Amino acid sequence: MPSCQPLNRMKKVLTAQAEAEKIRRIGEAEAGSIEAIGKAEAEKMRLKAEAYQHYGEAAKTALVLEALPKIAGKVAAPLAQTSEIVILSRDGSRVTGEVNRLLAELPVSVNALTGVDLMKIPFLQKMTNPQA
Template sequence: MQQLAEGQKMKTVLIAQAEAEKIKKIGEAEASSIEAVGKAEAEKMRLKAEAYQQYGEAAKIALVLEALPKITSKVAAPLAKTNEIVILSGEGSRVTGEVNRLLAELPVSVNALTGVDLSKIPLLQKMTSAEA
């Protein structure tokens, strides 16, 4: 009877230990899974932030480049109807110098930003050749 009782006791202890080990292993597996998911989500967020940062700059540049032709066409529309521009200024006036500077810098700036070569526009060719 005593051996049966000890056997039963040993069985109960071993079953309890096995159950405890099972619970421990399940907990460790769940913790490992949560950690892996957390790390993956953190990496995903980091990559997303990096992509948004790059996209943000690209989006700004795209918006500017998209708007430039519209702005340029609105500004150039009256000039397209002009055959000749004569600028009158007195001595000591900075108007001529400023206009010449603008005419010299504008085509280069627009070309750098948009790739459009304004120096091939007949009116601007005429104006810049008149300067020289």
């Protein structure tokens, strides 16, 4: 009776080689996909940068103003978990004063974060300085 061990061994070796080849091909395909995605994203960023260079100040300001609600949403997100806010004050005008101070600092903060001076926008100039 001939031994089946060499045949079984050869079958295991061939199966292992086939599995290794399968893994190699899957890896190559995934690497190619990742490379293509990376190149596409880089091209997208390059095109955006090129477009931004052609934008005027008004277009840049419009982009910032469009992004402000999203920024405010992210900043305010933790407050969504708050069920109640209690403000203690002997004089209610202090609360109003604090809110006014925070609003006055907003354009400075936006300028620091984005480089866009909101106070150069005519509409906002009229709101903050009625004599303008």
